[in-house]
Amino acid sequence: MPKERKAKIFMNGRSRAVRIPSDFDLSGDEVVIRQETDGIITIHPARQKRSPGELIEWLRQAAPLGQEFPEIEDLPLRSVDLDLPE
Template sequence: MNTERHVRLFRNGRNQALRIPREFELSGDEAVIRREGDTLIIEPIRKPGLLETLKRLDTLDESLSDSDAGLPPLDDIEL
């Protein structure tokens, strides 16, 4: 895969823009752009997965009720 490609800059309204070639496409539909000297760095914003989201949640301080209380054990149920 090429790591470099010549592109042209153009105006889109009051913004400067460029077309990102297919081999450089980013996943998702949002990105963060920042400048380091004369270099622009564009990084996709990745949505956290389920496990990452669960890690960020606060732990529960309350106990949950026993919803199985009063039900017969599973091995006593006849089909």
Template sequence: MNKVAGRPVKLFRNGRNQAVRIPREFELSGNEALMHREGDRLIIEPLPRQGLLEVLAELSPLNEDFPEIEDAPPRRVDL
């Protein structure tokens, strides 16, 4: 087995799942992550952040009638 620099961590049971305590210096932002295997390695990485257009594309359309709003006349601005 290859020796890899790192820090030992504790594994424990959480119900029927095995869990790992992630030390503070390795904390990930958010509350979800992506996990996958590469050979014998288990890789945990943060989910990529979505851009505004991706978030908006996931929203359901609004099926409401909005009242007509009269535009206010433009205000004079002295520059």
């Protein structure tokens, strides 16, 4: 069953804000807020942007797949007509 709690809405500068209770932990520093046509508001953690260096580091530390990839037959090249109709 989903958790549900009341939360206070307050002013923060010229914006309205909602204090999210600590037991509703969200990762990251940003959220995506969506208001549906029926008034329901959802809040989701925003996707974290990753740098190329983080991916390379993850790949270096990742465990090997433990399987060999099958050989792939090199097919002969074929010409393709790239002329577009006018």
